[in-house]
Amino acid sequence: MAKLYFYYGVMGCGKTTALLQTEYNYSKRDFKPLVVKPKLDTREASYSGFAPIQSRIFSGKHQALYVDSITPESLKGIDFNILLVDEVQFFKAKDIEFLSEIVDKKDIPVVCYGLKTDANGNLFEGSAKLLAIADSIKEIKHICKCGSKAIMHVRYVDGKVDFSDGVIVIEKGNVTYDSVCRKCWKKLKGLER
Ligand SMILES: [Zn+2]
Structure with a gap:
């Protein structure tokens, strides 16, 4: 029986690298993997349809399908028997429910990679x-x-810690992120007692 997998981790932990390794492993076994990414991923903001995946470690010609949401229409006519989803945090609950339908009705494994929290x-x-x-x-x-x-x-926005609401603040300035432990996060947020 196929399963719905969720591999989560903070930024920079190597999720895309892990995804590409999984894609490679399945390709070697004659599976047909399909990689899906949300269109709004800021690093590759303008992509739509099939376009390259960027990874810090892997270079090469990996392609992903960039979609607004994961629906029967968005996957129509594409032949795959394993589905890999990158940056899955940006999809909605209804997209995840549809992923579970792919697993349960088509018996196709769906492997998701993403962040847990903002x-x-x-x-x-x-x-x-x-x-x-x-x-x-x-x-x-x-x-x-x-x-x-x-x-x-x-x-960080232009080098200053920024805890304002909202996920994507590209318009504000140069936005970077760091992955930290809870204690350091509290210290930076000024929550330390
Ligand atoms: Zn720390």
Whole structure:
């Protein structure tokens, strides 16, 4: 029986690299993997339809299908027997429900990679749904600058810590993120007692 998998981890932990490795492994076994990404991924903002995937470690000609949402229409006419979803946190609960239909009705494994929480420590909608209904949930670990396990994100706008609401603030300035442990996150947020 196919399963719905959720591999979560903070930024920079190597989720896309893990996805591309999985894609490679399945390709070697004559499977037909399809990689799907949300269109709004800011690093590749303008992509639509099939376009290259960028990864810090892998170079090569990996392609992903960039979609607004995961629906029967968006996957129509594409032949695949394993589905890999990158940046899954940006999809909605209804997209995740449809992914579970692909698993349960077509017996096709769906492997999702994404962040669990945003810079304010709140669950993303897609990730919350996956935590609720995925068959298999695993963490890809990363390390804070202090050496503890990184589980939170800090957003910097033009080098200053920014905890304002909203996920994407490209219009504000140069936005970067760091992955930190909860203690360092509280310290940066001014929550330390
Ligand atoms: Zn730390």
